[in-house]
Amino acid sequence: MMGILRCAKDMLLVLLSSAATVLSFPDHDWSLLAWGALVPLLLVIRRKPPGMGFVIATVWGMGFISGVFHWITHVPAYSWLHHALLILCFSLPFGFLGLAFTIANRNWGMVPALASVPFFWVSVEYLRSNLSFLSLPWALLAHTQYRHPAVIQWASMTGAWGITFLICLVNAAVAAVLAGILNSGLWRHSREIDGGSMRSVFQLTGVAVLAMLLLLLPAHMEPSGIEGSRNIKVSLIQANIPQESKWDPAHAASIMEVYSELTRSAGLEKPHIIVWPETATPRSVTQDPDLFRQVQYLAKETGAWILLGSSQEQKFQGREVKGLHHTNSAFLIDPEFKTPHLQRYDKMRLLPFGEYLPLKGIIPWAWIHVPDVQGYAPGREPLVFDAGGFRFGTTICWENIFPEMARHLVGKGARCIVNITNEAWFGETAAPYQFLAMSVFRAVENRVHVIRCANTGVSCIIDPEGRIQRRLADASGRDVFVRGVLTDVIATEPAESLYSRMGDWFAVMSVLVSAYLILFSAGRKGKSFPDGASAPFEPPSNVHPSCNSASGRHAFHAH
Incomplete structure (x- = not known):
């Protein structure tokens, strides 16, 4: 006993x-x-x-x-x-x-x-x-x-x-x-x-x-403003599009109306760059020329570069598309159309069971009722975007939880990390805040600003010391499942830390x-x-x- x-x-x-x-x-x-x-x-x-x-x-x-x-x-x-x-x-x-x-x-x-x-x-x-x-x-x-x-x-x-x-x-x-x-x-x-x-x-x-x-x-x-720094005004768009509406063709026009309205509102503050979240567009800009032109005209109208997420297919889909490999991508739109080639980054670290099925053909996932997710292809290499001299790296969704992703981008010359994400999947849970906690460490580890632009939140700007500089919230302080624009200025200082060098x-x-x-x-x-x-x-x-x-x-x- x-x-x-x-x-x-x-x-x-x-x-x-x-x-x-x-x-x-x-x-x-x-x-x-x-x-x-x-x-x-x-x-x-x-x-x-x-x-x-x-x-x-x-x-x-x-x-x-x-x-x-x-x-x-x-x-x-x-x-x-x-x-x-x-x-x-x-x-x-x-x-x-x-x-x-x-x-x-x-x-x-x-x-x-x-x-x-x-x-x-x-x-x-x-x-x-x-x-x-x-x-x-x-x-x-x-x-x-x-x-x-x-x-x-x-x-x-x-x-x-x-x-x-x-x-x-x-x-x-x-x-x-x-x-x-x-x-x-x-x-x-x-x-x-x-x-x-x-x-x-x-x-x-x-x-x-x-x-x-x-x-x-x-x-x-450490104070900002060291030699080599440059002040950049950025605007983040948190559109708060319901997950069940994002891929519904019946809502495509209304979704673009929301992004257009918020982008024009952000343009009034004359930002250098406006950021949309992961898979923001209802269709892929690479497959819909009219949609691509609509975004181009928004960039020209506001005079700001636009970074947006766009994909051909949503995650967690179990259908097979023969001969087609989808990508979850980020595109940078030049407001003056001077860039000879569209700057594009394809997500490298795909989400297991959401964007691909690991060890397919080796592990019988069907035995435990795992959907046969397929069709996504990983990107080949990280990319440092150049928005008129503002050099930054982009991580998509959960890529920001992996320290080496941000470190490699800083090693390639990025002065800032922009994480675009859609966490509407998880509802009003701890998930967005746990993502935020990990993003704080990416900032401190590499001594760079980290910008989070999320469809439903938390959208914020984190300084190189890990302080949340600004956070998008409504009048009551609610920061998830709200719609709005966040604009602030960041100092893009030269990134230098022992961790960014030694890993x-x-x-x-x-x-x-x-x-x-x-x-x-x-x-x-x-x-x-x-x-x-x-x-x-x-x-x-x-x-x-x-x-x-x-x-x-x-x-x-x-x-």
Whole structure:
């Protein structure tokens, strides 16, 4: 009976840890919780054998994934079976994290194992972000801090991985202190903790505090207007076209009327460029000459360049179109018709199961009722648009969640990243705000402005320090499923950061350190250390260990 109660208590703590982590993400945004949400999980699995550590951490992952991705059930043809498979697939990496931690705890002791948690966690996030068609750099712990620019400036050197590392380090230090208190018997006066163990706890805590202090060093915001910068006025069009109307021929004329009216309204403020969202036009401008001319005349009338998204087909369609490959594209329209060739970027990173079916012919997707989506072709290379000397890169839809996409564009000379997207699929859920959180990191990582233009929101301008400079909202402050125009000025400064030059060096280093720690642990003979002790702790020659049957732990008795 006691065993059942203990198991229930452990599961409750693990699920509370998972729930607290979910609440730290958008759109709950209780970001402070992230700095302690992992503590219950670490305290529970520190005493478990490796197999049980794997199971418990997987359960934690299931709670986390189901909570963060609850909005995905709005996607067409997405069933509860698909949701269960997604939860299982993306929960397993956390299981391996629990396995690595418990093995390290068994062989080295609690404090060294806790010190390894930041490396393990960053490795898990990096590997699940680069796992073929399952790559998903979404809901990284770092993303919980997107509303705190002072905290995330190190992302310009380490990427989001460095912020995740620090969050885990603080969680590990808190867990070490609490474990030390619990093990010392201060709350029940049962026994004393070993002095060497508490030294290790204090050392880990000191490292976490030092890291927090270092984190704030680069937190000052650099002023705009450095040499080489240029002020550009941009206007964003948020048309708020319902998803069910976007591809209906009966609504094509009214959709273009909405965009024309909003574009003329934006033109009154004399912007250099006007941005429309992903798949804005009801038909492809490459297949409808009249539609293309209509957009051209709008550009000429307003005197502004127009960047727009246009596609031949909507996502999540299961029909086959023989001999035709669709593209999800962005076009830049010259208001003076001087550009000899139409500037066009075709989306490179297609959405699995929405724009293509991965490993078709190898995996029998029909067995789990996945629609046979096909017909889209990926673009060949990234493009830096040139709008009269204003050089910028464009990402389409979810491409902006991949750090390397923005980094490659900056490497090709982009002074700004423009993300055009349509998130009407997901309804009024956390999805647009989670997209926004990731866009904040693209700005900090590369020290450029990031512009988000979304059909239904959130449309905004993010400065190079990750501050949301302006956000499109109505009078009540509502920023999704509202219609409007946002105009502001950005300073296109030369982009320069360690991350834009070196990429994911910090994450790769964490993977290598984790691999070394795992291999080193595997080479050690399994030893059990008291909770709070570290591997170097050895009893003196006049002390021998004996098992305390009442507690199931090792106690040390002097001769």
